[in-house]
Amino acid sequence: MLDINLLRNDLDGVVARLAARGFAFDAATFAALEAERKTLQTATQDLQAKRNSVSKQIGIAKSKGEDVAPILAEVENLKGELAANESALSTLQDKLNGLLLTLPNLPHESVPAGDDESGNVEVRRWGTPRSFDFEVRDHVDVGAPHGLDFETGARLSGSRFTLLRGQIARLHRALAQFMLNTQTEEHGYTEAYTPYIVNPEVLYGTGQLPKFADDMFRVERGGTDGQTQYLISTSEISLTNTVRDTILKADELPVKLTAHSPCFRSEAGAAGRDTRGLIRQHQFDKVEMVQITAPEQSYAALEQMVSHAEAILQKLELPYRVVALCTGDMGFSAAKTYDLEVWLPAQNTYREISSCSNCESFQARRMQARFKNDAGKNELVHTLNGSGLAVGRTLVAVLENYQNADGTVTVPAVLQPYMGGLTTIGG
RNA sequence: GGAGAGGUGGCAGAGUGGUCGAAUGUACCUGACUCGAAAUCAGGCGUAGGUGCAAGCCUACCGUGGGUUCGAAUCCCACCCUCUCCGCCA
Numbered sequence: 001m002l003d004i005n006l007l008r009n010d011l012d013g014v015v016a017r018l019a020a021r022g023f024a025f026d027a028a029t030f031a032a033l034e035a036e037r038k039t040l041q042t043a044t045q046d047l048q049a050k051r052n053s054v055s056k057q058i059g060i061a062k063s064k065g066e067d068v069a070p071i072l073a074e075v076e077n078l079k080g081e082l083a084a085n086e087s088a089l090s091t092l093q094d095k096l097n098g099l100l101l102t103l104p105n106l107p108h109e110s111v112p113a114g115d116d117e118s119g120n121v122e123v124r125r126w127g128t129p130r131s132f133d134f135e136v137r138d139h140v141d142v143g144a145p146h147g148l149d150f151e152t153g154a155r156l157s158g159s160r161f162t163l164l165r166g167q168i169a170r171l172h173r174a175l176a177q178f179m180l181n182t183q184t185e186e187h188g189y190t191e192a193y194t195p196y197i198v199n200p201e202v203l204y205g206t207g208q209l210p211k212f213a214d215d216m217f218r219v220e221r222g223g224t225d226g227q228t229q230y231l232i233s234t235s236e237i238s239l240t241n242t243v244r245d246t247i248l249k250a251d252e253l254p255v256k257l258t259a260h261s262p263c264f265r266s267e268a269g270a271a272g273r274d275t276r277g278l279i280r281q282h283q284f285d286k287v288e289m290v291q292i293t294a295p296e297q298s299y300a301a302l303e304q305m306v307s308h309a310e311a312i313l314q315k316l317e318l319p320y321r322v323v324a325l326c327t328g329d330m331g332f333s334a335a336k337t338y339d340l341e342v343w344l345p346a347q348n349t350y351r352e353i354s355s356c357s358n359c360e361s362f363q364a365r366r367m368q369a370r371f372k373n374d375a376g377k378n379e380l381v382h383t384l385n386g387s388g389l390a391v392g393r394t395l396v397a398v399l400e401n402y403q404n405a406d407g408t409v410t411v412p413a414v415l416q417p418y419m420g421g422l423t424t425i426g427g
Numbered sequence: 428g429g430a431g432a433g434g435u436g437g438c439a440g441a442g443u444g445g446u447c448g449a450a451u452g453u454a455c456c457u458g459a460c461u462c463g464a465a466a467u468c469a470g471g472c473g474u475a476g477g478u479g480c481a482a483g484c485c486u487a488c489c490g491u492g493g494g495u496u497c498g499a500a501u502c503c504c505a506c507c508c509u510c511u512c513c514g515c516c517a
Contacts, residue, residue, distance in 0.1 A: 041477060045486045052486090055498040059445030068497085075497045247437095247474095368475095376456090378474080 001365045002103050004096075008034065017106045020113060021327040025103065033096050040092060044085040051078050101210055105362040107327045108299075108336040114326030120339070121326065126310065127319030129343045130401060138346035139399040140277045143168055145407060146426050148278075148399075159275070160267060160282040167425045171398065171411070172285070174418035176260045176391045179287040179312055183388050187308045189258035189289055194238035196261060197229045202241045205367035207333035207359075208233065214268040217282075231264035236385040239290040244367035247378055248292070253371060254301060255292035258388065260285065277396065279351065284392035291384040294371065295361070298382035299336075302358040305386045306338045309354040312389050315414045318397050319343040321350050335360040340389070342397040353393045356386030 007014055011027050018025045054075045061068050112121045140148065147166035154161060164172050183189045197219055203209040208216060208230075217231040232238055239257045248255070263286050274280035289308060293301045306322060313320045325337040334357035341350035361380040364370070370378045402410045408426040411419050 038477080041486085045477065048487085049485055051497075056446055058497055062445070072497055079497075 001100055001362060002106065003361075003365065004100060007100075014106065018103065021104060021107055021330060022115060023104055030096075030099060033092065033099070037089070037092050037096060040085065040089045044082070044089050047078060047082040047085055051075060051082060054078070098210070101204065101366075104332045105330075105335050105359060107330065108358070108360075111330070111336050112324055112326045113328075115328040117326075117329045119326035120329055121324045123322040123324050123338065125319070125321040126314060127317065127343070129319050129345060132345065134405040136345045136400070137403060138277065138344075139396040142399045142403045142407070142409060143395075146409065150277075157282075160280065162278060162281060167419075167422070168395075170419060171415070171425065172391060172395050174415045175394050175398070176285055176287060177418050178315075178415055179388055179391070179394075180258065180260045182312060182315065183258040183287060183289060183308060186311070187256075187289075189256045189308075192235075192239060192242075192257045192259040194232075194235055194242075194259050194261060196232050196238075196264075198232055198238060198241070199229055200227065202237060202244070203230055205241045205244050206237045206363050207366065208237065211332065215266055217264045217266055232261065233265045234263050234286060234385075234387075235259040235261035235288040236290060239288060240292075240363055240383050240385060241367060243292050243369040243381065246369060248369075248371040248381065250294070250371055250373060253292060253294050253381070254297060255290075257290045258287060260287045260391075262286075278392045279396060281392060284390065286390045286392075287388050289356075289386045289388045292369065293382050293384065294373070295379070295382050298358050298360060298384060301382075301384055302336065302338070302356060305356045305384055305388075306340070309340050309356060309386055309388045312394075313340065313342060313353070316394070316398065316412045318394075318401055320353070331355075331357065333357070333359045333362050335362065340387075342393070344397060344400050346400050351393070353397065354387040354389045357384065359383045359385070 002014065007030065011031060015025050015027045054071060058068050058071050058075075061071060112119060114120065140150070142148075147164055147168035149163040149165060152163040156163070180191060184191045200209055203216070216233055218228050219231060220228055238261075239259055242257065243255065263284055265282060265284075267280060267282060270280055278284070289305055291298075291301050291305060310320070310322070320340050320342045323339045323341055325334075325339060330337045337355055337357040339352050340354035340356075342353040343349075344351050360382050363383045364380040369381050369383070371381050373379045398412060398415075399409055402412060404410060404424075408424050411423055411425060416423060
């Protein structure tokens with residue numbers, strides 16, 4: 001959520017920066033609502049002040065044993081007017097707040113301008129794509145003989161659900177364990193295990209709600225008619241919200257958390273895209289990194305976090321490139337985002353495998369996550385999140401990049417200890 | 428699931444429906460005393476919002492949401508959470 005004071009003081013500037021990311025903000029409507037709010041709030045508070053002082057007089061008069069009937073008659077008139085004002089104000093503030101909740105974050109000044117992914121800027125490349133002396137198969141064909149089973153997944157749960165068994169299932173588990181160990185042991189993240197089902201307000205905190213309800217899976221508890229809850233679409237949600245409604249001490253920052261979790265996405269708007277294979281699933285695993293930092297530290301932390309994600313690909317010896325997303329291609333909550341794209345030989349291209357974002361105070365304001373700064377003031381923290389990495393897509397990259405002519409798959413050296421020493425799948 | 432207890436400021440802990448945003452203690456900050464510290468004394472010390480150039484003034488907040496009332500931390504209803512015991516379970 002944007003700082004409403006920024007909207008009040010520099011509405012044109014906000015409109016321009018939102019336009020840079022392709023968001024058309026109806027500034028006139030906002031300005032009108034805000035003007036209305038101002039007069040209504042002032043009037044309401046005046047009435048409240050009047051009621052409070054009269055009520056106080058009643059108390060004093062009663063304690064002196066005086067007749068309070070005349071004062072009661074006076075306050076009686078206030079009652080209806082005040083109630084009408086209060087409810088109108090509350091409606092208006094809900095409206096204003098609802099509007100504010102739909103505004104995306106402002107892009108950082110260092111973000112390249114652009115309308116869509118064609119405006120993204122490659123920052124660096126690592127590794128050289130392997131040259132194959134046989135016809136490259138995609139991960140679906142490579143994985144099928146070893147336990148990558150799309151038919152059974154679909155039979156149980158529909159399309160975009162997959163069953164893994166045997167050595168593929170183990171490789172999948174090995175990848176997650178390897179990533180989690182690297183992030184905790186080498187990069188200083190604290191391991192976390194989080195709820196996968198969360199309350200709606202948590203999703204408001206990180207920005208999935210109210211705008212992206214269609215991307216989520218909703219769940220209802222059997223035997224109750226309680227509130228709807230949601231399956232997390234990333235553990236960024238549960239990890240970042242660990243600091244909601246809290247005031248951290250300055251020396252507690254940065255908070256660095258990581259978790260391995262499943263991610264559930266309805267992929268409502270993705271009909272027909274990436275239908276083959278593991279690339280786009282309703283359920284996939286991810287090792288997520290989250291940092292909660294002081295504002296001055298967040299951009300340095302973003303660079304570090306990208307390097308933490310890169311370390312996984314480097315250890316796996318998978319070629320990749322780092323891309324700075326342009327203003328038009330960034331997610332709702334992000335002020336700046338780097339994507340990591342891994343080389344997929346069957347597609348002959350780089351595909352997204354990690355996304356690292358600095359959300360600045362955007363999520364913190366929604367969550368009311370603050371810290372006591374050096375001046376002793378409560379200040380909003382900055383929040384960052386990044387994949388380190390998406391496990392399913394990493395599995396795709398390993399299967400494709402490490403495939404052999406005879407249909408076997410070489411196990412990357414760093415994963416062999418996690419595979420009981422196995423060096424070749426299907427060997 | 429059953430029975431009971433409870434949720435008030437950083438923490439502890441008061442609070443007959445009426446100058447209660449909230450006693451008191453403790454922690455913390457500032458000053459005095461001291462060579463310095465401790466102890467002691469004095470003062471300060473919540474969050475959010477509105478308004479104003481500012482000093483300030485005003486509003487809201489005692490788990491959450493409703494309700495009663497001129498007035499609610501206090502009364503009523505619903506919900507959430509915590510603790511104890513029992514049951515059931517992984």
